[in-house]
Amino acid sequence: MKNKKGSRRNRNKSAAHNNHLLVVDRFTKLPDDVLLNILERLNTPDAVRTCLLSKRTIHLRHLLSNLNISLHSFLPHYYGYYATSKDAIQIQMNAAVSDATDNILNFRNQEIPLRQLSITFYLKYYDCLAIGKAVARAMATHSHNLDSVEFIILTGKRALYCSIDDLRHNGKLLMTFFGACTDAFAGLTRLHLRNLRLAEADIPNIIATCKRLEYLKLSACQIEDSVLQLQLEHPHLVELDISTANLDLVELNSLPNLKRLVFSVWVCPQEPLSFGNVPLLSSLSLTNVAMRWHKVIRLSQFLANITFIKDLHLNFLSEKIWVHPECPELLTPVLQNLQVLNLDELPEECDIAWTSFFLEAAPSLKEMCITVWDHWCEIETDKVEREEQGYCDKTNLEWRSSARDGFRHYNLTKFTIYGFQPNENFLGYIRHIMEAAVNLEDISLYDRKALECCEDLDPKIKVAPSRYPQNIVEQELLRKQITEGLVMASPHVIHFRH
Template sequence: MKNKSGRPRKSALNEAAAGNKNGRRRQNLKATRNEAAASNASEDRLSKLPNDLLLNILERVDTLDAIRTCILSKQLLKLPTMLSRFYLTFSRKQVFRTNRAVAHVADNILSTRSPKVTISELKIRFVLLPDVSLTIGRFVARAMATQKVGTAEFEIVTKKRHDLCSSDDLLQFGKQLNDLFGACPRAFAGLTSLWLQNMRFEHDQLVEIEVDQGKFERVELICLPKLQRLTYDNWFSSEDPLYFGFVPQLSKLSLVKTGIRSDKTLELSQLLANVPSIGDLCLDFGSEKIWILPECPKLLKPALNKLQHVNLEHLPEGCDLAWTMFILEAAPSLKELCITVWDHWCIMITNKELRKKYCFCEKADVKWKPYALISSTRIWLSSPSTGSNPTAILCDTLGVLWNMRLI
């Protein structure tokens, strides 16, 4: 409708405006619905992926995060029991809050999963608390007995930090671990790695100790009256890796270390100050840095007074063997010294960038000031890298000195 001037009436304009608004509203509503549908379709894409691909994704995150993800979809709920890798690890603050949750979740998953699915990796970090620790130990022991398990690791932390622990606390934590071990021996028997902190143990019947890849600041053997043999393979400490207290029967010591620049050079006179009965000593240098300091025989003699057999293994090629002579002077009872010089390419890192990154030394040798020899002995020298069959040369002290150009 138009008025006399030819213009549309106001009522017609209002109706048209209302119509446009309704049209826009319908368009906006339709667009919103389309966006919601697209969003739902996008969210549903995850559950539509093949199980193998979903498991590959879920096994790359912590197991609890994977479980939280599976709760979002019915299609995903069955996947936690199909996981082959379990990582139940948290920061210290999270561990204290979720220690029971770790036990509950892990128990539910491992008890309902199919034994036909191999557990390739199992890593659990928990606080050493008697009730919860026992629950974790039992379900892991059950998994070890009923299922195939590849690598398994416990990382056990204590309720107190090291700087807050008293001597009584350390003994208590050690006792709690012993109790857990006694209650769940199968769980510990199947472990391939065990990480501990803040514990002290008493075991007066222990005869032999072997520590492999020990990430300890220091292992203190305070009172082990029957200990006879000790092996420590690759420690990770900038200090002396061992402290010996009362170990009157310790006669065989084997130390293996691939040394880098930051490693401390050990002094046997200090390390073995309380070990007067060492008769067999093996030092393996992994074809890298020499981490033993040649010392004055007068200082070292009390520690090596009963030493009869010495093996110096995997000395780097090109190493000046003169430094080894300090052992001859300090060990009057020595019967045999076996030295293996070998750049073992299978165990060495040869890439220059990696050697620089991990602080390997370019020059691994040490220097020694010759002293007058006080004994003679027989020495085996071998160099496996010179041929497929290692060559052993038996010679007396004068012959060795001649080969080393000392006389």
């Protein structure tokens, strides 16, 4: 009997082994073009490792056309990882990226066109130099085929932990790398820079050298104190993302192909942007914490030179509202083409009725989404600290509709609220939207956002529990309450989402 049981066990093991081989065999028997399509969805070092697992696929590592070489593929996995210094780990990972870039670019089949190349690395000079030289050689070989070349340049410390000296040191390293590898920078289409302090002319020089540049991200990139203005010109730039800059003004003098602009967290009291020749700008995202010294922004004046905005995103980071409600006569000329509106992180304790002024001023609006959320992890709660740092009190924004009686909006079809609570603030607001927007097809109501970082809050912070309706009975009662007395409104368009 034992032998028979043992034989059955062996047969089961053999069957499991054969099933595993069958799965492997299905993968390796796929045509090369399908395998390459799969492999190019991975980070390139991981794709190369996968190719080395089988004789059938080993040749494919030289045929990849879309290369993504990132630090994240070289995170060490060994005992004692946490005992190793952060600097040593970064040096090891960066060296691995440098070696991988050189090897992959040099040993790939040069007859196969190289179409996309993205490299993420730390700002360490000798590794940067090796990466820059390898990329420049690849550009010279595949200049007619390379559609996208991207540098994502990281620094050893995060912005929060960088001193002024750290930022200056990073800036000098970048400009040394840039000076040694201008031929590589000249072929870039995408560039991410962060945690730098540069001279007045450095950023304009980099942008002018990157003649093919289509995307630029500057995060915590500062200019020396004597100059607090940045003037930007580039014939091909399509997308610009600037965050946490110590600038009084960014002048977009001539960016004829710019379509998307993201600008986050400014320190200057006045409007941080000046719009020159940006005829194609259609997507704008602004994020800021309103401090006592900040002036309230009047969009009719701020956006006076750009009238083609289709997508507008405003994030208030759970603090005071920093835009001023305006009447349709003033605002419609700049929002007449607006189709998508996102108002993010509105403070929970404030009235939201003021947001209706967008609906009145944007006749083409199709989708509107608001998020009401106090992100307690990011909010300064100490009253003394708030006063010393210059935070504003959160107060209701006074607003009265200036639209004509019986105002109707005919294009809004989708309306979404994150952070819905069954109180008069929300219920009255939704009733107003449903009464005005006669062609609404979908109202989606979500509970408050819940992030892992908010699970271990200071016990002193008292967060009111959510009253979001959890069952069908509660939801149906709210549908009736919202639509009661609204002749043209259907309760069936209201959906409680999870």
